[in-house]
Amino acid sequence: MKFGNLAWKKTALLFAAVLLLALFALPGTVRHASAAATAEASIVLDGQTINGAEPVIVNQTTMVPIRVVSEQLGYSVNWNQSEGRVTIGGEASPLVLTIGSATAGSASGNVQLEQAPFVRSSTTYVPLRFVGSQMGLGVKWEQASRTVYLQSPVPAPSVPTVPETPGTTTPTPVAPSNNASIDAISFSDNRLTISAGAAVTPKSSTLAGPDRIVVDLPNSAFGPGLLANGSLGLGKVGTLAVENSSLVKQVRYSLFSESPSTIRVVIDLNRAVGYNLYTEGNLIFVDLNDDGTAPPVGTDGKKVVVIDPGHGDHDSGGVGITGVKEKDMVLQVGLKVAALLKQEPNIDVIMTRSDDTFVALDDRAKIANDAGADVFLSIHGNKANTSSAVGTETYYADASRSKTLSDTIQKHVQAATGFRDRGSKQANYVVIRKTTMPGALVEIGFLSNSEEETLMMQEDFQQKVALAIVAGLKEYLGV
Template structure:
């Protein structure tokens, strides 16, 4: 899904800020462009549609100097500025930008006299930096050349500072996940780190001083006491991972790994991605990713926690399907000694898009596969699609799609170009799989069938093996 002005990862700041059980709260929000409030009249409102934040395209487009035209017969919106031309069709998730097809998380919606579009599309295609002031309920948009004093959007600096971060926080925790017996902590900014072991009971403690939780993290994953936890299943060394704002002066985030017995570990920092590696021998020497000579495969379960993705016709959530598939693919590949598998998330937690890409890039992974389920305005839409963004990923996309379609048995919707952050910002061959349509009752029933999931997981694993030449 995201240089800087195009970081669509910041979309999730919005998703966190709005309740997911209605549109009224989002509709009362203001939109501010370069510190100037935009006029919203009539049906021009910010809305939350199934966890996707939508904003009125004409209001934003015209204030950015774009010409916005509406063709009623074809239900097409055309926005143009200089040589840049974008065409969007109400009800269709595929848009055309400068002659190239690009996909949106949710299709544009017509609201009487205005069309609303996902904020992700605005941030990616119109070059805006976006963040949410949760105290004042304001959607802040900044153009790349806006000169500033507003701090780093999305990091909690400037006007959008998270009040729960604690005073003096120079760094922000953006995400915490546990996979492959490793705790991964994504941090923006410079933190002072102190790690140590404790007994009675056995645990590993990581303190990050001068650090708070980012808005995106804290809004979704902390309770009123500023504490949270991960349920860690399937790892004999660990019972739970806990985290909290341990101190407010200086602001300190504490993360605790509750162990089932005493265990050695190794803490490393790779450009802000802290890894507590429990894959150690008795001497404490870790099996660091990338040093074993094995192929590193990163499997990304799209969405998670407060971000459910799309919702099926019977209410099933995309995030649950994505996670179930990622766990199954990971389990299959882990049985092959040629692979080292890392999951961006192994439970119902949330990671920003930039952190998903960062995990893969920092590990220098050989391939990156993001798993999703699709949705459309029409319940008749069905089938499987595979997306790539960079030419270097096209061969992987073709191989993966062949196995995906064979495994699903659904309509072949082809290999497509998609400007998604996780397949654009990753440095290795990367694909995004749309396995089927939750908006289609038959697809939805299949996607949540255990036998279907196992068959498709095997197909995805087989595709990865074929591409990497490991049979």
């Protein structure tokens, strides 16, 4: 979960995610701290107790399990497994942290740590003071209750720069951009979905030889999620592959103009087709269904379901013991779910991603919120540092809003997998915490278990799970 101003968010997201990656990507050998550690403490983040999180004390240093914080935030990192090193951020201002080393690198130089990061009992720990200084968190340790209190910073108000004396010149501060960020682009069910950070008035046209639909988004710029996929400066083109569509070859997007900043999205067609261009909140839809005569999403009382295949692109998620990537498995299941939902006359489906692209956690929730969805479901595969961990589990964030949905999905999916029933339980994951409608996150099984990993990559098993998910959604929605 993201807190504070944009600059703080970026640093926090980058720093936290690297250590989440370390947790899941480290070799099986567990490195222990050099001194005995004591536990049985708790962490409270912005007034909320984080379940399952216990700091430990090593050499009089409070060590925090980064897994907990990074699950609240999430971002991409570069992991060098052979050297046990993780690099946070880009070339301009990287943070470098090495498991077992008491020195971390930053743009301002090396930072000496109170205690080297280590992995103990399947959990990655870093010094609490380092978390506070690098992430901008307020930190307080209460000995009496053995509680660590972490508080997000409050952004300082911007103050305009004023010359100190008449006649002196002071550089004029750069005004914040008024461009709307384009955060995600996906195509599924013959419908292009564009998620913007603010309202955008799109302009469209058609071209022939070859046939294509052109959508210009004036006063817009690429957001961090799309920029994370590579350079998208003037003249650079991003491509969205489209499969299983008789109408569309691919989708291309680029910065068409810098003044005013304009994003252009092009749908390359197999043949000329009608389309319906419309907006809902900050979402932009280009619907090709029924030659462009299909009504907008949610029309005629249809339930709107958002399916969110986790991870994508550089964020592979968990990696199985034979190299299966979570991002690939969950996308395959998600596409099967979407295909089945499309056959339901009373349901409209939206995918947060329909190919191997990256969508930031906040943007996944935002897509569902902007669409006014009735249900949000995020699909994942589990990973543990032991091959003995097995089973299916489903999570909800707000019990009053989402527990029934989580319970229903768990019942159907666990019956389909036949894996151990790990239950429906509460967790503070970003995508289900920030969605305003009932939301759940299902972990189909463990990629770190050879039997479950093998099954989850089989087409018939994935179809069985997809059918179970759809059955659970239909039961919950009463359709």
